[in-house]
Amino acid sequence: MGTEPLHNAIIVWSIAGSDNSAGAGIAADIKTLQSFSSKTQPVHLCTLITAVTAQHSNGVDAVMAMPVTLLQQQADALLKDACPAVIKIGLLATAEHVRWLSLLLVQLRQQNPTLLVLYDPVAISSSGDRLAGAALYQAVFKYLLPQLDILTPNLPELWALTLQAPALSHKTAALQQLFQAGVKAIIVKGGHSASQSQVVDELFIASPFRYHGHSAYTHYVALSSPRQHHAFSRGTGCCFSSAVAAALALGYPLEDAFVLAKSYINQALHQPIAINANTGCPGHYGIPSDSRYLPTLSETNPVADVTPSLTQVTPLTLSPAFKPLKAPLGLYVIVPSVEALKRALVAGVKTLQLRIKQATSTQLKHDIMQAIQLCQQHDVQLFINDHWQLALELGAYGVHLGQEDITTADLLALQQAELRLGVSSHGFYKLLRAQQLQPSYIAIGAIFNTQTKNMAGKIQGLHKLKYYCALFNTVPLVAIGGINADNAHLVLGSGITNLAMVQAFANATEPQQWVKQMQALISQHVKGAHHAE
Ligand SMILES: Cc1ncc(COP(=O)(O)OP(=O)(O)O)c(N)n1
Numbered sequence: 001m002g003t004e005p006l007h008n009a010i011i012v013w014s015i016a017g018s019d020n021s022a023g024a025g026i027a028a029d030i031k032t033l034q035s036f037s038s039k040t041q042p043v044h045l046c047t048l049i050t051a052v053t054a055q056h057s058n059g060v061d062a063v064m065a066m067p068v069t070l071l072q073q074q075a076d077a078l079l080k081d082a083c084p085a086v087i088k089i090g091l092l093a094t095a096e097h098v099r100w101l102s103l104l105l106v107q108l109r110q111q112n113p114t115l116l117v118l119y120d121p122v123a124i125s126s127s128g129d130r131l132a133g134a135a136l137y138q139a140v141f142k143y144l145l146p147q148l149d150i151l152t153p154n155l156p157e158l159w160a161l162t163l164q165a166p167a168l169s170h171k172t173a174a175l176q177q178l179f180q181a182g183v184k185a186i187i188v189k190g191g192h193s194a195s196q197s198q199v200v201d202e203l204f205i206a207s208p209f210r211y212h213g214h215s216a217y218t219h220y221v222a223l224s225s226p227r228q229h230h231a232f233s234r235g236t237g238c239c240f241s242s243a244v245a246a247a248l249a250l251g252y253p254l255e256d257a258f259v260l261a262k263s264y265i266n267q268a269l270h271q272p273i274a275i276n277a278n279t280g281c282p283g284h285y286g287i288p289s290d291s292r293y294l295p296t297l298s299e300t301n302p303v304a305d306v307t308p309s310l311t312q313v314t315p316l317t318l319s320p321a322f323k324p325l326k327a328p329l330g331l332y333v334i335v336p337s338v339e340a341l342k343r344a345l346v347a348g349v350k351t352l353q354l355r356i357k358q359a360t361s362t363q364l365k366h367d368i369m370q371a372i373q374l375c376q377q378h379d380v381q382l383f384i385n386d387h388w389q390l391a392l393e394l395g396a397y398g399v400h401l402g403q404e405d406i407t408t409a410d411l412l413a414l415q416q417a418e419l420r421l422g423v424s425s426h427g428f429y430k431l432l433r434a435q436q437l438q439p440s441y442i443a444i445g446a447i448f449n450t451q452t453k454n455m456a457g458k459i460q461g462l463h464k465l466k467y468y469c470a471l472f473n474t475v476p477l478v479a480i481g482g483i484n485a486d487n488a489h490l491v492l493g494s495g496i497t498n499l500a501m502v503q504a505f506a507n508a509t510e511p512q513q514w515v516k517q518m519q520a521l522i523s524q525h526v527k528g529a530h531h532a533e
């Protein structure tokens, strides 16, 4: 039997209580983290038990807090093997636990400056029993919040932590208190809201914040999904926070982790486990691969005074959809000039993008007009990058826009004039943002390092690409960034059927032969995929 290469596991710690009925606490964390683990990216969850609880669906019968000496022994034992990349904190049973933990976090951060710490402030169990009191929360405010990267309260926990009355106007004050205490990002879980139709979870980021080298893109993101009306949901909040921790451990930026966790919970609640006729908990079946679990994204800020400069409203939905492509993109070649475009036409390319970064306005208009005419004559799909006004004026087949452009371009005018729209994306969050516009296609990049554009912090790799393709399966997707004849088969192996390339075509010494080879490779994969269905 041959041995496969071993991949080092990503270590996550859960510092939490044991719920012996396995709805919440450590058991929920283990199930969730395991669900995000794979052969090539194993996630290994280690535990520090803070309390043993006796629970069932109607309440908490007993709680026994661990002594701090035993917590320290658990930490010391784990550190003999490995340091964690991410720590998820759940139930802390006493103020002493909080003080001990804050000292441990200072020490761990010295050993690993990229450590991420998430606290799911367990105040009240799903059955309604209180698991934390005022003294504990005072200690949390003073000692723990300054050490946190992310806090994930549900609404009752938000009010309990900040001594606020439950009202929308008080949310601002609550969030301000938490940010002032030093928390960097807060996800308010909306499961306990009064709305019977939707569950809205909200992410607030206090200041420019970096995860794994990614800078925060926006300061407020809300994700909503229809409420799933059943009672098999014990520990949902716990699983959600664990899913965020798991996604961060896998290297996703916070907004991506948020989208992934919400989709994960939608799937888990759609396929719950019934413990008896009246109670149950979310089912754990891996990273979601069905677009019906995607939430709806909005970026309007309902508590504008938390981050006053971030009241931007992004046009995230636009109906009806953009015009579909006439033909699959297949091999998609991007060229910087009309001269290069002519070379691509002669070589037999059927999908092209004109990406001119520097030109006078008269030259630009002239070039775009010429490119449109040439591509019409050759029955080639041509997308104009950036210059959407000229594309509109000159009646182009389509435009390609970046994530920043979609907030400023007149998308309605483009859609009404029946231009096709392609949008760039870099991860789950931007894919969702793009998908809501119902564009003609979405580009995902950068797959590999590229010399063409500075994509630092946005390299996706093949592993993530596979998950993107599975979840966003209702829009044509194209991969871009560092793709060439040597690695194209690996990219196609992720499930994508369209490849965009700049340098690889520019460098091809025999363009006609190169194009034939790439087109044949793509159609082989497409046929293979159809055959496998
Ligand atoms: C197919 C395709 N994908 C992505 C891009 C990048 O577009 P954008 O984010 O607008 O960046 P620039 O190309 O303008 O630098 C693209 N052009 N084409």
Ligand SMILES: Cc1nc(C(=O)O)sc1CCOP(=O)(O)O
Pocket (backbone or CB within 6 Å): 424, 425, 443, 444, 445, 446, 447, 449, 450, 451, 452, 453, 455, 480, 481, 482, 483, 500, 501, 502, 503, 504
């Ligand atoms: C223009 C561009 N956009 C990217 C994105 O990820 O959005 S990657 C990229 C450069 C692609 O060039 P090459 O094929 O030479 O690597």
Ligand SMILES: [Mg+2]
Pocket (backbone or CB within 6 Å): 385, 386, 400, 401, 402, 405
């Ligand atoms: Mg652009």
